[in-house]
Amino acid sequence: MLIDLSKSSMALDVALSKARELNLEPLAVVVLDSGGNMVAMKREDGAGILRSEIAFSKAWGALGMGFGSRNLMERVRRMPAFFVALASVSNGRVVPVPGGVLIRDDDGKVIGAVGVSGATSDQDELCAVAGIKAAGLNADPGNDVF
Template sequence: MLGLAAARTIVAEALDHARSLDLPPMTVAVLDAGGHLVTFVREDGSSLYREAIARGKAMGALGMGTGSRTLQARAAAHPEFINAVTVLAGGALVPVPGGVLIRSDDAGRLVGAVGVSGHLPDADEACAVAGIVAAGLSADTGAGS
């Protein structure tokens, strides 16, 4: 189970990482394994669609069972499939890096996902990973899929 304390750590550390890289205002959404929002933060100045993008990255990763980096590769190879799934998901699938599955440190059980939006996808993903690792959990970006 992904608790509120761990989710808050993920958000705080993701934002700290963004500040260390001097990134623009960021938005972070943390979902549990059932897709329920555990916590969400939008920094002052974060643009309008960042909330939907962050949630879409996290929800897409959960819904497809892989980090959004894999979804980006699938979108390039099979755009019709990803477009169809995005429609089925009501638009809640953003196939670019920044949606990272959260796995427990024991046995790698899926406990949730984090979505980060605010800069280029690779930087968003790095912020998500930093937050997950700081919470003592494992980050699954989909890079190995």
């Protein structure tokens, strides 16, 4: 299974709808395929100019490490030197906070990731998970949160 444009669009729209339901700050949402290529992206009016890059980097970091960005944050807390090395090899592209959620197929294989930025990290993650689930896919934010 691949993450196609149709499912990506649904994930984006539902993530943004969830943000409006919760009255969150304007978001940017990015969907990447398993190779880290952007499939789709939306940035709400009023979202800061870095939000799209942050959303991309949350998803990209999750894909690169093979686990949700929530787990990445926990590793960075326990091993600060790990993040220094990770930041170096990724040219500073990884953002180690919640909001980067892996998309898995029914066999558990990673087929992509969603990154969200604009609200608190926990709220970003909540919106990403809502979008992924609405698209009929399996969300893996890390640490069995959802």
